[in-house]
Amino acid sequence: MKLVLFLIQRAKGRFALATLFGLLGGAMSAALIAVISNALSGATPTGPGGMLTFAVLATLGLVTRFFSQVVLNSLHQGELQRLRLQLGRQILATPLRRLEEAGPHRLQSALSNDIQAMSSSMGLIPVIFIDLTVVLGCLGYMAWLSSSSFLGTVVFLLVGGLIYWIPQERGVSIVRQAHGQQSLLFKCFRGITDGIKELKLNQARRAAFIKESFEPTTSALHHAHVRASRYYAAATNWGTFIFLVFIGLMIYAAPHVLDVSAKELMGYTLTALYLQQPLTTLMRNVPVLSQGNIALEHLKKLTLSPPDTSAPLLQAPRSFERLEVAGITHTYFRDNDDSRFTLGPIHLELVPGEIVFIIGGNGSGKTTLAKLLTGLYTPEAGELRIDGRPVTDENREQYQQYFSAVFSDFHLFDSLLGLAPAERAQRLQGYLERLQLDKKVSINEAGVLSTTDLSLGQRKRLALLASWLEDRPIYLFDEWAADQDPAFKNVFYLELLQELKRAGKSVVVISHDNHYFHVADRIIQLDSGRLLEAPSASPKAEPLRATVAS
Numbered sequence: 001m002k003l004v005l006f007l008i009q010r011a012k013g014r015f016a017l018a019t020l021f022g023l024l025g026g027a028m029s030a031a032l033i034a035v036i037s038n039a040l041s042g043a044t045p046t047g048p049g050g051m052l053t054f055a056v057l058a059t060l061g062l063v064t065r066f067f068s069q070v071v072l073n074s075l076h077q078g079e080l081q082r083l084r085l086q087l088g089r090q091i092l093a094t095p096l097r098r099l100e101e102a103g104p105h106r107l108q109s110a111l112s113n114d115i116q117a118m119s120s121s122m123g124l125i126p127v128i129f130i131d132l133t134v135v136l137g138c139l140g141y142m143a144w145l146s147s148s149s150f151l152g153t154v155v156f157l158l159v160g161g162l163i164y165w166i167p168q169e170r171g172v173s174i175v176r177q178a179h180g181q182q183s184l185l186f187k188c189f190r191g192i193t194d195g196i197k198e199l200k201l202n203q204a205r206r207a208a209f210i211k212e213s214f215e216p217t218t219s220a221l222h223h224a225h226v227r228a229s230r231y232y233a234a235a236t237n238w239g240t241f242i243f244l245v246f247i248g249l250m251i252y253a254a255p256h257v258l259d260v261s262a263k264e265l266m267g268y269t270l271t272a273l274y275l276q277q278p279l280t281t282l283m284r285n286v287p288v289l290s291q292g293n294i295a296l297e298h299l300k301k302l303t304l305s306p307p308d309t310s311a312p313l314l315q316a317p318r319s320f321e322r323l324e325v326a327g328i329t330h331t332y333f334r335d336n337d338d339s340r341f342t343l344g345p346i347h348l349e350l351v352p353g354e355i356v357f358i359i360g361g362n363g364s365g366k367t368t369l370a371k372l373l374t375g376l377y378t379p380e381a382g383e384l385r386i387d388g389r390p391v392t393d394e395n396r397e398q399y400q401q402y403f404s405a406v407f408s409d410f411h412l413f414d415s416l417l418g419l420a421p422a423e424r425a426q427r428l429q430g431y432l433e434r435l436q437l438d439k440k441v442s443i444n445e446a447g448v449l450s451t452t453d454l455s456l457g458q459r460k461r462l463a464l465l466a467s468w469l470e471d472r473p474i475y476l477f478d479e480w481a482a483d484q485d486p487a488f489k490n491v492f493y494l495e496l497l498q499e500l501k502r503a504g505k506s507v508v509v510i511s512h513d514n515h516y517f518h519v520a521d522r523i524i525q526l527d528s529g530r531l532l533e534a535p536s537a538s539p540k541a542e543p544l545r546a547t548v549a550s
């Protein structure tokens, strides 16, 4: 029902039109069954007039149901497309930390499985809707035939419906409980695709992965769906049985206990038989509709932010004078785990034309600081100020436009997105040559890369190229040089960084390459989330401006 309401809320006009056509179709079907029943009982003559009425009703029923289905289908397809776009936009608008907490497997499950479930059930809504109108039309005809029998029919249908509903709901609740397993299945899929080398190489690991992780998850899902399908089958078949009981009662008991004529009885039985097909289809389709409802509930639980479709395209700032980091902190909490990691409070300043290295052991908080600096995380305490203006929720997006970053877990798109062709064309060939990629990759006029099937080091160079072309005032490289050969490390640290500095950029480099620490104007050292007094930078460096938190 939630899914139907969801569809109605989105497109009231088209839904009303489809309802009208559907109701007309249902009315035609009910009228047709009345004509048939009258003709069979001899109440109306079966001459050309009757035949014409039959033909007109059958044709009108066909046309109205066709249009109802066409309108509802277009409504459903339009909604599905909008839903996909909206979900993508919502994910992009949601704070990074919230997405990290949900986990990539849950997002993937939502983007593929939940959208698919909603699509399947939305596709059934037109059919369900038309069947419902036929059922209502037939019930209307039954009421017109005999009000006393109709009352009995309603009581019978209510009791039968309740008995149908109990196992049906049990099946739905089993599927709802198993929904978490669906996300775990996506986690396993990620294990298979992302960890393929590790799993292929080590047979014991592969066997353990299948036995301890993959098989239990698929098996839990399998059992849940088998159990649910038993309840669904019980509900549907019970519904069909109840229906036969009803027809039996009409034929064998009603003539003895109710004051109905043979003509009414025949009309009633015929209508009941006619009702069987739409009712059975309805009962079969209800479980699929429930899966769509469960998917909708699941999507709502992700608590994604509303998409910012009306936000204007922001201009990237050309320069800045001072970025102040005033006592910012961030803490990672883990479910079912008392251990937590806190970064900060961090105090520091960035100015143009300066290279700042962030160093520290694994897990000391360098990447976390980079995420806070770039505005990807919102500080829990303290604040960032750019040219004296505090960074707030309202201007965070604008603040992020100061940065171009290549993170250690970078993603390389297969085209240079977000860059105007003129911006690209001017400097592209020169950069490709300097990054020694001109023999490997070409980039066409639309900015599409000829290939991304390259070594990790080469892909990182392409990511650097995309970052370079962005031409932002602040650059951040998270262990960029870690996968580069010694010759290219030299090019990166001794040439490229210096060029950015000369161009007046502020350059933040997260690095473990202690041979190149002399390149830095300042070095910031992190240890367990706290700033330490840093080792001395190059002799020409300015005094250290990072201060240790008190």
Ligand SMILES: Nc1ncnc2c1ncn2[C@@H]1O[C@H](COP(=O)(O)OP(=O)(O)OP(=O)(O)O)[C@@H](O)[C@H]1O
Binding pocket: 100, 332, 333, 341, 360, 361, 362, 363, 364, 365, 366, 367, 368, 369
């Ligand atoms: N998404 C996360 N959820 C929970 N804890 C996290 C998350 N990311 C990092 N951490 C924790 O925060 C700490 C700092 O991680 P961070 O990635 O900032 O370290 P780092 O200095 O960049 O390490 P490395 O040199 O290994 O890249 C780690 O101890 C880690 O356990």
